[in-house]
Amino acid sequence: MINYSLTKEYTDMVDAYQKSGGNRDALVSPEAARLVIHENRVLGQNNIDGVKIETVETTRGVNVHLMTEEGIKIARPVHLCFGMLPEQGLQEIIMKVDARDNSEISVIAHCIFPNAVKVIHKMDANIRVGRYAKFEYHETHYHGDYGGVEVVPKAKIYIDQGGVYQSSMVISQGTVGKLDYDFEVFCGPDAVAELVVKAYGKKNDDIKIKEIIHLDGAGSHGIAKSRIVLSDKAKAEVRGETYGNAPEARGHVDCIELVNGTEAMATAIPIVSVTNDKAKVTHEAAIGSIDKKQIETLMARGLNENESIDVIVKGILK
Amino acid sequence: MLEVKNLYLTLNNRTILNDVNLKVEPGEIHGVLGKNGTGKSTLAYLVMGVNNYRPTSGQLLFNGQDITDLPVYDRARMGISLAWQEPARFEGLSVREYLIISGRSRRIEDVEEFLDVVGLDPSEYIERNIDNTLSGGERKRIEMASILAMRPKLAILDEPDSGIDILALPSLLNAIVEMNKMGSSVLLITHNEKVVEIAHRVSVMCAGRILKTGAPDQMNLWFKLNCQPCIHVNEPDKESEKI
Numbered sequence: 001m002i003n004y005s006l007t008k009e010y011t012d013m014v015d016a017y018q019k020s021g022g023n024r025d026a027l028v029s030p031e032a033a034r035l036v037i038h039e040n041r042v043l044g045q046n047n048i049d050g051v052k053i054e055t056v057e058t059t060r061g062v063n064v065h066l067m068t069e070e071g072i073k074i075a076r077p078v079h080l081c082f083g084m085l086p087e088q089g090l091q092e093i094i095m096k097v098d099a100r101d102n103s104e105i106s107v108i109a110h111c112i113f114p115n116a117v118k119v120i121h122k123m124d125a126n127i128r129v130g131r132y133a134k135f136e137y138h139e140t141h142y143h144g145d146y147g148g149v150e151v152v153p154k155a156k157i158y159i160d161q162g163g164v165y166q167s168s169m170v171i172s173q174g175t176v177g178k179l180d181y182d183f184e185v186f187c188g189p190d191a192v193a194e195l196v197v198k199a200y201g202k203k204n205d206d207i208k209i210k211e212i213i214h215l216d217g218a219g220s221h222g223i224a225k226s227r228i229v230l231s232d233k234a235k236a237e238v239r240g241e242t243y244g245n246a247p248e249a250r251g252h253v254d255c256i257e258l259v260n261g262t263e264a265m266a267t268a269i270p271i272v273s274v275t276n277d278k279a280k281v282t283h284e285a286a287i288g289s290i291d292k293k294q295i296e297t298l299m300a301r302g303l304n305e306n307e308s309i310d311v312i313v314k315g316i317l318k
Numbered sequence: 319m320l321e322v323k324n325l326y327l328t329l330n331n332r333t334i335l336n337d338v339n340l341k342v343e344p345g346e347i348h349g350v351l352g353k354n355g356t357g358k359s360t361l362a363y364l365v366m367g368v369n370n371y372r373p374t375s376g377q378l379l380f381n382g383q384d385i386t387d388l389p390v391y392d393r394a395r396m397g398i399s400l401a402w403q404e405p406a407r408f409e410g411l412s413v414r415e416y417l418i419i420s421g422r423s424r425r426i427e428d429v430e431e432f433l434d435v436v437g438l439d440p441s442e443y444i445e446r447n448i449d450n451t452l453s454g455g456e457r458k459r460i461e462m463a464s465i466l467a468m469r470p471k472l473a474i475l476d477e478p479d480s481g482i483d484i485l486a487l488p489s490l491l492n493a494i495v496e497m498n499k500m501g502s503s504v505l506l507i508t509h510n511e512k513v514v515e516i517a518h519r520v521s522v523m524c525a526g527r528i529l530k531t532g533a534p535d536q537m538n539l540w541f542k543l544n545c546q547p548c549i550h551v552n553e554p555d556k557e558s559e560k561i
Binding site: 227256291292293294296297298299300301302303304305311312314315316317318 | 368410
């Protein structure tokens with residue numbers, strides 16, 4: 001059932017979403033589940049069979065409860081659109097997800113803050129992935145160039161036996177502003193967790209990323225991957241932690257931070273820990289400048305240095 | 319087309335290139351044959367202007383214009399390009415995007431066929447990323463396809479056969495001949511006598527010098543007689559003068 005009010009705010013949000021590269025059809029198709037939130041108001045919502053989205057508006061934002069039916073496989077991604085069009089304000093999303101046993105669902109979240117001068121966007125999520133269920137959560141941000149956004153996404157994810165959780169967060173358009181990302185995953189037996197964060201820090205952007213994976217179940221697997229590019233005076237600290245606590249648990253931390261220029265600053269703190277002699281966790285962290293040979297290869301095709309760097313950065317953040 | 323005049327390069331008090339003189343004529347595949355460490359790749363880098371190498375002295379002329387001090391992309395825009403011995407890998411950059419960049423204004427339909435020319439199935443490779451999931455040989459062939467897409471006036475190919483298995487070598491050599499037929503002159507750098515058989519002329523390089531230039535069969539024979547085994551690997555000037 002389609003249930004949204006065509007207010008000016010809604011059309012403005014959809015317009016902003018489209019301008020930032022989103023597919024407008026995703027927010028109007030009756031076949032796809034979706035939720036459009038502006039500030040603390042739910043402007044549009046569409047539920048489909050097998051997926052239930054409940055919302056409660058609060059003074060600071062919206063509480064969202066997303067549930068899938070047991071065994072349901074949702075073919076089309078669910079689209080969530082969170083945004084604030086004014087220059088100032090707070091949006092706090094309290095999210096609860098229940099991906100029930102044997103269900104499969106993919107969620108694409110678009111966070112749009114095109115005019116932000118002083119906007120705070122917080123998300124506090126509690127995600128449960130049932131037995132042999134699969135839950136994908138991909139979040140893309142569209143910020144303006146001012147850098148006035150503070151993004152604070154925090155999540156606790158619990159994956160039951162054989163469940164799969166995959167998430168990505170990408171902030172490559174506009175300036176990041178301030179990002180404080182903190183995701184912590186607890187894996188049951190044979191569960192799989194994949195966390196990916198990609199960000200392009202510019203100007204005075206301040207990026208903090210914490211990805212923690214607890215491999216508590218036998219045979220569980222996890223990877224925490226980050227790709228950060230920094231220029232101007234941007235700074236980033238990436239902390240990737242993986243704990244192998246069960247037999248045959250396998251984990252990996254993979255962090256690459258590229259610094260373009262002399263004033264940006266990158267830090268990586270990989271932590272790998274094992275409490276079971278049959279577990280294995282590894283890490284690789286590389287911080288440095290953009291590979292000169294990559295730049296020169298593209299320059300030998302006729303691109304100038306800035307164009308070459310742009311191609312390389314876009315690839316890394318893709 | 320390309321004229322290298324009295325080119326010297328000294329790095330850390332060591333002479334790498336020692337009075338190199340070389341001409342690549344329009345429409346020519348010009349092989350540079352030499353053992354490892356004789357300065358062949360350095361010559362390629364200097365002609366392209368990469369790797370932070372600048373000649374200690376000497377001159378590089380391209381179609382009569384002095385390019386010695388031009389940046390890489392200006393040389394590329396004039397029609398020079400380089401396929402590296404070990405091509406760079408790019409996370410997140412697809413073969414399609416790379417060919418489009420190389421082909422500049424050409425449409426993908428017009429450049430993806432070059433994957434076929436180098437022995438790769440376009441439908442299998444066009445969406446793959448040019449990253450560590452490709453083998454060294456696959457990456458080399460994609461590099462060659464990108465040069466074909468660019469259609470440079472002068473293609474510098476640095477050891478195009480290295481990392482290529484023996485069965486794939488004919489398609490690679492065919493790609494170089496095809497490139498030449500399409501109008502590119504080629505500076506073909508190799509240590510492999512088989513590879514220079516497709517050249518019109520070959521220069522033998524040793525200890526940073528061009529020792530001799532001539533027809534491929536003559537230069538191959540001379541190379542076999544004088545350089546196999548090499549009596550002065552990586553040793554400089556006076557040893558090479560004995561040859």
